[in-house]
Amino acid sequence: MKKEKYMIELDNVSMMFNLDIDKGFSLKQWFVDSLSIKKLKERKKIKKENQFWALKDINLKVKKGEVIGLIGPNGAGKSTLLKIVAGVMKPTNGTVKVRGTVCPMIELGAGFDMDLTARENVYLNGAVMGYNRDFIEKRFKEIIDFAELWDFIDVPLKNFSSGMVARLAFSIATLVDPEVLIVDEILSVGDIAFQEKSKAKMMEMINGGTTVLFVSHSIDSIRDLCNRAIWLNKGRIVNVGSTNSICHKYLNSVSGGIVNEKKHK
Amino acid sequence: MIANVIRNLKKYSFLLNQLISRDFKVKYKRSVLGVLWSLLYPVLTMSVMAVVFSNVFKFSTPGINYLVYLLSGLVMFNYFSEASNLAMSSVVANFSLINKVYIPKWIFPLSKCLFVGINFLLTLIPLYAVIILTGTEITWLHLLLPYAVICLFMFTLGVSLILSTIAVFLRDIYYIYGVIVMFMMYLTPIMYDINILDSWMIPILKLNPMYNYINFARMIIIYRQMPSIESWVACFISSVLVLAFGVFLFKKKQDKFIYYV
Structure with missing residues (x-):
């Protein structure tokens, strides 16, 4: 050790990353390509070029x-x-x-459901981050205190301003150490x-x-x-x-x- | 391996719980009757089918109650088609989550199968109401029905895992599967009696897993008989095989999901 x-x-x-993936697969192109042997070499070259x-x-x-x-x-x-x-x-x-x-804060609020209220989203997002119900219940007050969102606790997120959503997300993300x-x-x-x-x-x-x-x-x-x-x-x-x-x-x-x-x- | 599965299920049970309750909340947002629709909707659609098939098309099953026959098949098939359809798009629909946080990806198809499963349990209420109202005798054999339900669930979950994997790579599956389900529905004796078919078709129908589960349940509910050994075995093998293949495929491909969605 x-x-x-x-x-x-x-x-x-x-x-x-393979840049080809997002080009998708087209049946027509596939037929055209497979019919011409000449293109075989070319395709191999392209395949390599499209690796990023x-x-x-x-x-x-x-x-x-x-x-x-x-x-x-x-x-x-x-x-x-x-x-x-x-x-x-x-x-x-x-x-x-x-x-x-590990607590990833790569994009805040990934996993928020805009149709649910702030309260419901705290539980949903907490679950996504791997916490259990007891834990979130205990920290619930702390989260909303930090986000300063008590007035809007039962309002669906779609009615929040983007700043408010971000505040809620940050508060949830940092609820543990x-x-x-x-x-x-x-x-x-x-x-x-x-x-x-x-x-x-x-x-x-x-x-x-x-x-x-x-x-x-x-x-x-x-x-x-x-x-x-x-x-x-x-x-x-x-x-x-x-x-x-x-x-x-x-x-x-x-x-x-x-x-x-x-x-x- | 099974210990591993149980530990993971335990670990993510709260997330599963939250995903399912989200589905309920979102589904019934702004509806006056709310969750009551879970009960009412199947009752109404089944009533329509019952009226159409017994009165307009004059379908009947000699010697037994047609309504019970129809509903017992319909309840089970509806579970399968609704759950597998929802689960098919579940991984793709939750891509924003998969891309940002580590969550086991199987949780999405599983949560859909459970969510529709709860609805399924609710539809048993009208089913049993019909059984009682039509005077069909309920025997102790009904205690064996959970076996058919568990097999149905495993089969549906297996199909869901397969479909949600394919959907990541090939979105065409949405349309293809719509056709397949329709075909399967007519290949399953839900509204007709299997005996009205030509005899060469019957063995083909019996290969359909859905036929086995429905037949198992009907044996108990309608004919009040212990299902045959073949029926037990057919249910078990078909559901375990499909689930095992689904798990295998999903596990093999799940690390690639992120590049394709």
């Missing part, structure tokens, strides 16, 4: 209590990485090991007051020893929260290191980093 226990271990993880590697050879070890920030441009593979750690997807190659309870928290761009939820509140809640969880994987395009949030940063680009890890140096390098690489940094301040 190793001395140190890692909470998250990714070993040579690669994820391939969202992640390639990712190695990552995260210790308990670490807060890792993932940065990189759109389509760098950040969300795919989170989904693999959350167990939503299985990697094409490589192994994933995650210890402890999970050992591993996976966060995708959610601190920009609700109005300014709620943003502050949710950030404080995140800090509280981090200080409580929760291991966090955090994706954000807000470099400020990454700097505030994380103690290590990973820079991803085109499915590969470009650089790993302390938050400040990685953020600095990343901003510099994005054309005219100074402009960006000014904007954030």
Whole structure:
């Protein structure tokens, strides 16, 4: 056994998507293709071209209590990485090991039913996240307190504003202290007051020893929260290191980093 | 393996419970009679069928009560067709969940089969009302009916797992299956007596699992006889085989769902 226990271990993880899948299958095309032998070679080539590697050879070890920030441009593979750690997807190659309870906050309110009331949705969503009835009942007051939604508790969600839905979702998602928290761009939820509140809640969880994987395009949030940063680009890890140096390098690489940094301040 | 299944069921029983109660809530939202429709709707549709088939088409089953004959078959077939139809689209419909949180995917077809199962149990009330009102004697053999219901459930769940897997990859199945169910309905002696058919057709009909479950139930309800050994065995084998194949197929393909939905 190793001395140190890692909470998250990714070993040579690669994820391939087949771009052909969404083109669908057409009976006519199939007939045309299978009739012409000439195309056989061509098709093989196309097949290879249509493989898209969202992640390639990712190695990552995260210790308990670490807060890792993932940065990189759109389509760098950040969300795919989170989904693999959350167990939503299985990697094409490589192994994933995650210890402890995982709380994925990849998209808030996945599993909300807009026709049901806030109260009903708390139970439904809690069940989706794997909690039992007793547990949710005990925390129910806390959830609604945090979301500040007592006035609308029996109103169907379809009548909520999007900010209110997001507040409810955030409150449910953070109702436990999970050992591993996976966060995708959610601190920009609700109005300014709620943003502050949710950030404080995140800090509280981090200080409580929760291991966090955090994706954000807000470099400020990454700097505030994380103690290590990973820079991803085109499915590969470009650089790993302390938050400040990685953020600095990343901003510099994005054309005219100074402009960006000014904007954030 | 069975211990594993039970542990998983226990772990996700609350989610199952919530999914089923959501189905009920959403189904009866803004309806005045609400859950009462679960009772009323089958009563009304069955009444229509009873009137049409016994008075307009003059179907009858000599020596036994036609209404009991029709309803006992209809209740069971309706369960199968409704549950498998709902379950077929259940994985596709819940894609937003599957894509964001880890949940065992079999929970969706299973919850649909249970949801319709509750409705099915409610329809037993009008069925028994008819049995009593027509003066059909109820014997202790009725205690064996749960066997037919369990076999029916396992068969339906197996078909549901197969269909929901296919539906992920091939949406055409929605239309194809509609035709298949219709064909199956006429291939099952629900409103007619099997003896009116040409004798060469009877063995083919007996291959239909639905025939076996319905026949088992009718043996008890209408003929007040212990079902034959063959009937017990046919029910068991057909349901276990279909369920096993469904589980096998679903398990094999479930990791690929996420790329196709």
